[in-house]
Amino acid sequence: MRHGTLKSGVIGWPIDHSLSPRLYGFWMREHGINGVYHAIAVETNALPALLKTLADEGYVGLNVTVPHKEAVMAHLDEITDQARWIGAVNTIVIDEKAHLRGSNTDGFGFIENLKGGHPGFSAASGPAVVLGAGGAARAIVAALIDGGAPSITLANRTRARADQIADDLGGPVRVVDWAARNAALKDVALLVNTTTLGMAGKAALDISLDALPTEALVNDIVYVPLETPLLGAAKARGNAVVDGLGMLLHQGRPGFATFFGVDPKVTDDLRRYVLSGTG
Ligand code: ATR
Numbered sequence: 145m146r147h148g149t150l151k152s153g154v155i156g157w158p159i160d161h162s163l164s165p166r167l168y169g170f171w172m173r174e175h176g177i178n179g180v181y182h183a184i185a186v187e188t189n190a191l192p193a194l195l196k197t198l199a200d201e202g203y204v205g206l207n208v209t210v211p212h213k214e215a216v217m218a219h220l221d222e223i224t225d226q227a228r229w230i231g232a233v234n235t236i237v238i239d240e241k242a243h244l245r246g247s248n249t250d251g252f253g254f255i256e257n258l259k260g261g262h263p264g265f266s267a268a269s270g271p272a273v274v275l276g277a278g279g280a281a282r283a284i285v286a287a288l289i290d291g292g293a294p295s296i297t298l299a300n301r302t303r304a305r306a307d308q309i310a311d312d313l314g315g316p317v318r319v320v321d322w323a324a325r326n327a328a329l330k331d332v333a334l335l336v337n338t339t340t341l342g343m344a345g346k347a348a349l350d351i352s353l354d355a356l357p358t359e360a361l362v363n364d365i366v367y368v369p370l371e372t373p374l375l376g377a378a379k380a381r382g383n384a385v386v387d388g389l390g391m392l393l394h395q396g397r398p399g400f401a402t403f404f405g406v407d408p409k410v411t412d413d414l415r416r417y418v419l420s421g422t423g
Contacts (some may be wrong), residue, residue, distance in 0.1 A: 145196035146202070146204060146240065148178070149178050149179060149180060150177065150178065150180075150204045150404060151179065151180055151182075151198075151201065151202060151203045151204065152168065152179060152180070152181050152182075152203060152204055152205050152206065152403050152404075153165075153180075153181055153182035153183065153206055153207070153210055154168075154181070154182075154184065154201070154206065154207040154208070154209055154392070155184045155186050155191075155194065155209070155216075156184075156185070156209035156210055156211070156212060156268040157185055157186060157188070157209070157210075157211060157212070157214060158184075158185060158206070159183045159184060159185040160182055160183070160185075160210070162181070162209055163392060163418050163422065164181075164207050164209070164396065165181055165182075165183050165419050166421040167300075167392070167393060167396050167414070167418050168181040168182060168207075168400060170414055170417050170418070171396075171400055171404075171406075171408040171414075172226065172240055172404070174408065175404065175406045177404045177406070179204075179404060180281040180405075184198075184206075185319065186212070186367060188211065188212065188215050190221055191212060191215060191216060191346025192219045193271070195216070195219050195220075195236075195244060197377055198238070199238050199242035199243075199244060200242060201400055203238050204237070204238055204403045204404075205235070205236060205237045205238055205402060205403035206235075206236040206238070207234060207235055207236075207396070207399055208233055208235065208236060208246075209234070209236050210279070211384065213234055213248075213279055214231060214232050214233075214279075215230040216233050216236070216246065217232075217233050217246060219232075219244070220233065220236065220244045220245065220246040221243045221244050221245065222243065222246070223245070223246045223247075224245070224246065224248070224308055226245040226247070226248055226251070226290075227237035227246050227247050227248035228401065229286060229313070229349075230248045230250075230251070230283050230286045230313075231252075231282060231312060232279055232282065232283065233247065233248055234247075234248050234249055234250055234395065235247045235248070235249050235398065235399040235402075237391025237399070237403070239402040241283055241306070242390055244301055246397070247398070248283060248389070249396070249397070249398045249399060250280065250283035250284070250287075250297060250394045250395050251283045251284065251286050251287030251290065251342060251391070252287070252358075252394065252395060252397075252398060253390075253391045253392065253393070253394035253396070254283065254284050254287050254391050254394075254395075255267065255291060256390070256394035256397070256410075257288050257363075257386060257388075257389075257391040257393075257394050257412050258334075258363060260352040260386075260390055260410060261300060261363075261386030261387070261390055262313065262361050262384055262386050265361065265371075266291065266292075266360065267288045267290075267292055267293045267334070268291060268292035268293065268294070268307065268332065269349055270294065270331075270332065270333025270360075271293070271294055271296070271297070271331060271332050271333055272288050272293045272295070272296045272297070272333065272334040272335070273282065273287070273296075273297045273298075273325070273328050273329060273332050273334070273335050273336070273340055274297070274298050274299075274300070274336045275300070275325060275335075275336065275338060275349070275351075276300055276336060276337065276338035276340075277298065277300035277302070277305035277306040277308070277309050277338075278305075278338065278339075278366050280336040280338045281298070281300070281306075282309055282312075282313070283311055284336060284338055284365075285298065285313055285317060286314075287336075287397050289313060289314075289315035289316070289317070291353030293334075294382070295316045295318060296315065296317045297314055297317075297318050297319075297328045297332075297335035298310060298317055298318070298319050298320070298327040299318055299319070299320050299321065299322050299324065300319075300322060300339075300341075301322045301339075302350060303319065303321055303322065306319045307319050313378070315356075320340055320361045324336055324350055326351060326352045326354070326355060327355060328355075328364075329353065329354075329355040329356040329360075330356075330357075331357065332356060332360050333357075333359070333360055333361065334361050334362075334363070334380075335353075335356060335360055335361070335362045335363070336358060336362075336363045336364075336365070337349055337363070337364045337365065337366065337372070337374050338365050341366075342360045342364060342366045342372035342373050342374050343366045343368060343403075344368045344369055348372070348373035349372070349373065349374050352383060352420050353375065353377055353378060353383070356378075356383065358381060358382040358383055359383075360383055360384075360386050361383070361385070361386065361387070362374065362375060362378035362383045362384070362386075363386045363387075364385075364388050365387045365388040365391055365411055366371065366388050367388035367391075367392065367419075367422075369421050370387045370388075370389060370419070371387065372387075372388075375387060387391070389396070389415055389418070389419065390410060390415075393410045393414060393415065393418065394410055396408075397410070
C-alpha cells in the first residue's frame with residue numbers, strides 16, 4: 145500500500161454523467177481513505193498519453209467507462225484472462241512501478257447484484273434469456289457461462305451483434321431472432337434486459353411475459369427509473385425482480401478493494417446516495 149494521498153479516478157468521454165465519483169466518494173468517506181477520485185474526460189486519441197501521465201503521477205487505479213472499455217486494452221501492460229475473454233476492461237490497477245493491469249468487474253457486479261437482491265441466486269439453477277448485445281450483454285453472458293448457466297439464449301434487434309458474442313464467448317449460448325424473444329421465455333429461470341429500452345426518456349421494452357414461468361427471476365440493467373416497465377410488469381404477474389442499480393455498485397467493489405485495501409459494502413444508504421446523483 146502506498147502512502148500519502150491516493151489518487152484515482154474514472155476515464156470516459158463524456159464523463160459528466162458518471163456515477164462512479166459518487167460511488168467511490170461515498171466509500172472513501174465511509175472508510176476514512178486519504179484519497180482523491182477524479183472524473184477525467186478523455187478522447188480516444190488522447191488515451192495513451194493520459195494513461196502514461198496518470199501512472200507517472202502515482203495514480204493507484206482507474207475505472208473505465210464508455211467509450212473506452214475496448215480501446216484502453218491496447219495501452220495496458222497486463223490484462224486478466226477474463227477481461228481478454230470478454231473483450232473489455234473496466235478497471236485498471238496501477239502499481240508502484242507504473243505497471244497497468246486491466247480487469248473487468250462488470251460480470252462480478254451483475255452476479256453480486258442478483259445474489260444481493262435475490263438471496264440464493266445461482267446462475268447454474270436454470271436457463272437464462274439475455275436481451276441485447278452491447279458491451280454490458282457481453283460481460284453478463286460471460287458471467288452466466290462462468291456461473292454454470294445450463295443454457296443462455298441471446299436475442300438482439302441486430303442479430304449479427306448477438307452472433308458475434310456467441311462466437312467470441314463460446315459456452316452454451318444460443319442466438320435467436322429479436323422477433324422470437326417472447327417464445328424464448330418458456331422454461332426460463334432468469335430474464336435479463338441489457339438493452340437501453342425502458343430507460344427514462346426511451347421507449348419501454350416491447351415484450352410479452354406470458355410464456356415466462358412465474359418462478360423466473362427478472363433483472364434489468366437499466367436503473368433510471370429503478371422500476372422499469374419490464375420490472376413492473378414482471379412484479380405484477382408474481383415474478384421476483386432485481387433492479388439494475390446494484391450492478392453498478394457491486395462492479396466498483398473489486399477496484400476499490402485493490403486501490404485502497406478495503407472491500408466496501410453495498411448498503412441502502414449507498415443506494416440512496418448514488419441514486420440522488422441521477423436526477
Ligand atoms: P453498449 O454501450 O453497452 O455497448 P449499446 O450499443 O448502447 O450498448 O447497446 C444498447 C443495446 O440496446 C443494443 O443491444 C441495442 O440493439 P442493437 O444492437 O440492435 O442496436 C439495444 N437497443 C437500443 N434501442 C433499441 C430498440 N429500439 N429496439 C431494440 N433494441 C434496442
